[in-house]
Amino acid sequence: xxxxxxxxxxxxxxxxxxxxxxxxxxxxxxxxxxxxxxxxxxxxxxxxxxxxxxxxxxxxxxxxxxxxxxxxxxxxxxxxxxxxxxxxxxxxxxxxxxxxxxxxxxxxxxxxxxxxxxxxxxx
Numbered sequence: 001x002x003x004x005x006x007x008x009x010x011x012x013x014x015x016x017x018x019x020x021x022x023x024x025x026x027x028x029x030x031x032x033x034x035x036x037x038x039x040x041x042x043x044x045x046x047x048x049x050x051x052x053x054x055x056x057x058x059x060x061x062x063x064x065x066x067x068x069x070x071x072x073x074x075x076x077x078x079x080x081x082x083x084x085x086x087x088x089x090x091x092x093x094x095x096x097x098x099x100x101x102x103x104x105x106x107x108x109x110x111x112x113x114x115x116x117x118x119x120x121x122x123x
Contacts, residue, residue, distance in 0.1 A: 003028050004036060005046045009076045012044055021045075079104050086110040092118050 006012045006021035013020050016035045021027060026048060029036070039045040074082040083106065089095055092115060099111045 001028050001030060002032055003048050004032075004040070005048050006044070007046045008044055010078065010081060012039065014039065074098055074107070075101060075103070079106050082107045083110045086114045089114060090118055 003026055004021075005026040006023055009023055011020060011022060014033065014035050016033045017029065019027065019029075032040070036045060040047060074085055077085070082102075082104070086095070086098075086107070087110075089098075095111055095115045095118065099108065099115065102108050102111060
């Protein structure tokens with residue numbers, strides 16, 4: 001049995017094992033699949049020691065931190081997730097802040113479009 005932990009700030013999907021891991025989630029698996037081995041070598045998954053206490057790590061602190069991180073830094077999210085976050089944002093200051101820091105063209109376009117929608121709705 002192996003423990004694996006998602007160390008990414010977003011959801012990690014392991015296709016060959018049919019797994020969907022939330023940020024900070026620890027899961028015990030019988031064997032490491034090729035995709036899991038690749039994710040471990042790429043730094044997406046960690047193999048925590050058994051003496052670590054995973055429930056204490058996953059219950060409160062990461063949820064609060066990841067919620068704050070997602071609001072502050074969308075650059076760590078995949079483009080599709082960032083674009084979906086843009087649609088739910090109504091604060092023009094945050095939209096402008098994300099627009100100033102964003103480098104991906106598709107996300108920039110979505111931010112500009114949403115900014116026009118929000119500014120037009122406020123007037």
